[in-house]
Amino acid sequence: MATIYFGGVPEEVVTREEFPMEKARQVLKDETIAVIGYGVQGPGQALNLRDNGFRVIVGQRKGRTWDKAVADGWVPGETLFEIEEAAQKGTIIAFLLSDAGQIALWPTLKKYLTPGKALYFSHGFGITFSDQTGIVPPADVDVILVAPKGSGTSLRRLFLAGQGINSSFAVHQDATGRARERALAMGIGIGSGYLFPTDFKKEVYSDLTGERGTLMGAIQGIFAAQYETLRRNGHSPSEAFNETVEELTQSLMPLVAENGMDWMYANCSTTAQRGALDWWKRFKEATQPVFDELYRSVASGKEAARAISANSQPDYREKLEAELKELRESEMWQAGAAVRKLRPKG
Numbered sequence: 001m002a003t004i005y006f007g008g009v010p011e012e013v014v015t016r017e018e019f020p021m022e023k024a025r026q027v028l029k030d031e032t033i034a035v036i037g038y039g040v041q042g043p044g045q046a047l048n049l050r051d052n053g054f055r056v057i058v059g060q061r062k063g064r065t066w067d068k069a070v071a072d073g074w075v076p077g078e079t080l081f082e083i084e085e086a087a088q089k090g091t092i093i094a095f096l097l098s099d100a101g102q103i104a105l106w107p108t109l110k111k112y113l114t115p116g117k118a119l120y121f122s123h124g125f126g127i128t129f130s131d132q133t134g135i136v137p138p139a140d141v142d143v144i145l146v147a148p149k150g151s152g153t154s155l156r157r158l159f160l161a162g163q164g165i166n167s168s169f170a171v172h173q174d175a176t177g178r179a180r181e182r183a184l185a186m187g188i189g190i191g192s193g194y195l196f197p198t199d200f201k202k203e204v205y206s207d208l209t210g211e212r213g214t215l216m217g218a219i220q221g222i223f224a225a226q227y228e229t230l231r232r233n234g235h236s237p238s239e240a241f242n243e244t245v246e247e248l249t250q251s252l253m254p255l256v257a258e259n260g261m262d263w264m265y266a267n268c269s270t271t272a273q274r275g276a277l278d279w280w281k282r283f284k285e286a287t288q289p290v291f292d293e294l295y296r297s298v299a300s301g302k303e304a305a306r307a308i309s310a311n312s313q314p315d316y317r318e319k320l321e322a323e324l325k326e327l328r329e330s331e332m333w334q335a336g337a338a339v340r341k342l343r344p345k346g
Contacts, residue, residue, distance in 0.1 A: 001013060001014050001018065001197075002014070002015050002017075002018060011196060012196075012197060013194050013195065013196045013197075014169070014184055014187075014194060014195040014196075014197075015194045016164070016188065016193070016194065019184050019185075019188055019195075020188070021052060021188055021189075023185070023188075024052075024184070024185035024186075024188040024189050025052075025053055025054065025185075025189075027178075027181050027182065027184075027185035028054055028055075028092070028182070028185045028186070028189065030091075031054075031055065031091045031092050031182075032055050032056075032057060032089055032090050032091050032092070033049055033054055033055065033056045033057070033090060033091075033092045033094060033120075033186070034057050034058075034059055034086040034087055034089060034090025034091075034092065034093050034094065035049075035056060035057070035058050035059065035086075035094045035096055036059045036060075036083055036086060036087060036093060036094060036095050036096060036097060036105075036109070037059075037060065037095070037096040037097035037098075037101065038058055038060045038065050038066075038068060038069045039065060039096070039097065039098065039101075040096075040098070040151065040152050041096045041122050041148070041151075041152040041155075042058070042060075042094075042096040042152065043068070043069075043072060043152055043156065044148075044151075044152030044153060044154075044155035044156035044159070044190070045094065045096065045122070045148075045152065045155065045190045046058055046074075046094075047072060047156060047159075048155065048156065048159045048189070048190045048191040049186075049189045049190055050079075051159070052189050052191070054189050056079065057074075057079050057080070057081060057086050057089060057090065058074050058079060058080050058081070058086065059081055059082065059083040059084075059085070059086025059087060059090075060080065060082075060083065060086075061082070061083060062082070066080070083105065083108070083109075084108065084112070087109055087112035088112050090112075090117070091116075091117055091118070092117070092118040092120055092182065092186065093109070093112070093113070093117060093118070093119050093120060094120040094122075094186075095109065095119060095120065095121055095126070096122060098311065099123065099125045099126060099133070099307060099308070099311065100307075100308060100311035100312045100316075102125075102126045102133065102135060103126070103133045103134065103135070103308065103312070104312070106126075106133070106134060106135050110137070110138070113137060113138055113141045114141075115138075115140040115141065115175075116140070116141070116175070116176055117141045117142070118141060118142040118143070118144055118176075118179065118182050119137050119141055119142065119143050119144070120144050120145070120146070120182075120183075120186060121143075121144070121145045121147075121200075122145065122146060122147050122148065123145075123147060123203070123204060123207065124145060124147075124170070124199075124200030124201060124202075124203040124204035124207070125204050125208075125304065127143065127172055127200045128200050128201045128204045128205075128304075129204075129301055129304040129308075131301075132301065132304055132305060132308055133308070137173065139173070139175065140175050141173070141175055142171070142173060142174060142175050142176050142178065142179035142182060143171070143172040143173035143179070144169070144170070144171055144172070144179050144180075144182055144183035144186070145168070145169060145170040145171075145172065145183065145198075145200060145203060146167050146168070146169050146183060146186050146187040146190065146192065146195070147167055147168045147169075147198075147203050147207070148165050148166075148167045148190065148192065149165060149166050149167060149168070150165045155190065155191060158191065159191040163193070164191050164192055164193030164194075165191065165192060165193060166192065166193050166194050166195070166196070167187050167190070167192040167193075167194075167195050167196075168195065168196050168197070168198040168203055169183045169184060169187050169195045169196070169197060169198070170183070170197065170198050170199045170200055170203060171183055172199070172200050204298075205295070205298050205299060208298045208303050208304075209291070209294055209295050209298050212294055212298075212303070213291060213294060218287070218290075220327075223244055223245055223332065224330075224332065226240075226243075226244045227240045227241065227244045227245075227332045230243065230244065231331075237331055237332075237334075237335040238335060238338070238339065240332070240335070241332060241335040241336050241339055242339065244332070245332075245336060246336075246339055250343075252264055252268075255267055265277070
């Protein structure tokens with residue numbers, strides 16, 4: 001592995017140069033990768049693997065998602081099968097259902113984990129919280145993980161653009177002596193730009209914290225708070241949205257992505273620089289206790305228990321839609337829909 005310094009701290013990462021696509025194909029040349037589930041991560045990973053020349057099949061129940069797989073070029077009876085048949089045919093079983101879906105299917109799937117196969121995850125949830133999920137693989141299979149740091153949609157879009165997304169990888173169980181190379185080959189095959197080592201527990205702890213924090217939960221909360229303050233003080237919906245969301249996502253975040261926060265600050269007005277430098281520590285002080293509480297909740301298993309309980313309910317989708325509808329129909333995001341329509345088209 002190559003040694004890269006992250007903030008002055010040396011870490012070992014695996015790059016495409018060290019583990020090229022040709023090597024990944026060689027490692028998996030005799031494998032059949034069965035992607036179980038064609039929802040969030042499944043399509044991006046399966047399509048990228050297929051386009052990169054790996055032997056891939058999809059396991060999915062018949063219905064709307066099955067039809068989506070057919071529309072993406074998977075052929076029933078050839079590369080698209082019912083879940084049980086795909087699991088039987090696969091030598092690497094990519095378990096890419098939702099966490100709740102994995103729990104429900106586990107009693108069925110584990111029957112097909114015959115000696116020497118690999119059980120592949122893109123999330124450490126099922127293994128880390130096995131006391132709640134019941135997912136305990138047999139001792140004679142490899143248990144590996146590759147977790148792209150983005151959605152399946154982003155993974156696919158970046159692949160089609162000739163780019164990659166960074167991923168973490170982990171080996172939970174090495175029954176064959178080949179678990180690590182299988183994991184790395186899968187990571188390169190799905191289109192990772194580089195891979196950094198972790199373990200199942202660290203992956204899920206950081207993932208659950210990030211989703212509830214800056215990636216989704218915290219950012220929506222901060223958006224809503226600033227938008228509400230501006231509206232209460234007489235600003236119009238369009239002005240409040242543009243100053244809260246639009247400028248951030250369309251102008252400033254691309255600058256951060258390009259060269260970092262300091263570079264973004266340096267390329268803003270001196271008044272903006274001064275304000276940002278004066279206030280960022282106040283926001284850190286205000287939110288640090290919330291993030292610490294969040295991490296404790298993740299590590300204790302409380303977040304996993306809540307997710308399992310809520311997502312396993314028969315009316316889960318109806319309740320989810322109601323919560324999403326509340327967001328979608330809020331003034332802020334209705335204003336956002338109008339703003340997006342006004343963006344100049346190149």
